[in-house]
Amino acid sequence: MNEVTKTKFDNLFRDYNLNKVDTKRELMEKELNRREFMKTFEDMIMKSIVPVMTEIGKYLEENGHGSLIGNHFEQQAIFMNIFPEKKSHNSHPSICFMANESSKKISIQLKSFMPDDSGYEKDLGEFDPEEITKEFVEHEIFNLIKESFSNYKASPKYYIPRSLKTRYS
Numbered sequence: 001m002n003e004v005t006k007t008k009f010d011n012l013f014r015d016y017n018l019n020k021v022d023t024k025r026e027l028m029e030k031e032l033n034r035r036e037f038m039k040t041f042e043d044m045i046m047k048s049i050v051p052v053m054t055e056i057g058k059y060l061e062e063n064g065h066g067s068l069i070g071n072h073f074e075q076q077a078i079f080m081n082i083f084p085e086k087k088s089h090n091s092h093p094s095i096c097f098m099a100n101e102s103s104k105k106i107s108i109q110l111k112s113f114m115p116d117d118s119g120y121e122k123d124l125g126e127f128d129p130e131e132i133t134k135e136f137v138e139h140e141i142f143n144l145i146k147e148s149f150s151n152y153k154a155s156p157k158y159y160i161p162r163s164l165k166t167r168y169s
Helices: 003-062 134-150 162-168
Strands: 066-072 076-084 094-100 105-111 121-127
Touching: 003 066, 003 076, 003 121, 003 162, 076 134, 094 134, 105 134
Parallel strands: none
Antiparallel strands: 066 076, 076 094, 094 105, 105 121
């Protein structure tokens, strides 16, 4: 092989190796950024979201209602389901905070469905992690409960105790 062709090959392989290193560096940076964001999200869950959900859950319980706090590991999300009068039902209000790794933001979804009644699903949008404070979480959960409970038109069968239902139905 002549020297000119050999030099061309050397340059080609050098560029290839440099490109490979740059690509590996970019991938490592993306993974580091993803991990940092997920750490921020996990910290936010523990410092801002779960304490508020827990406190509101206790207050709901004191007032004859129920709640469930859970997470979707595969979706990187935490949610709160609210059960009016402690009745587990297919339709119930809920709020969900989800990590969006690509945008580095937090998505919030609401469902205002009540048992035997209509409601809505609503995407509140995406928020920067620093926007998700305890006050923000409290405000959004309160508004969800207010809208759901205020607009609820319970069917009579929903409120009739079982003991009365069997005697008088």
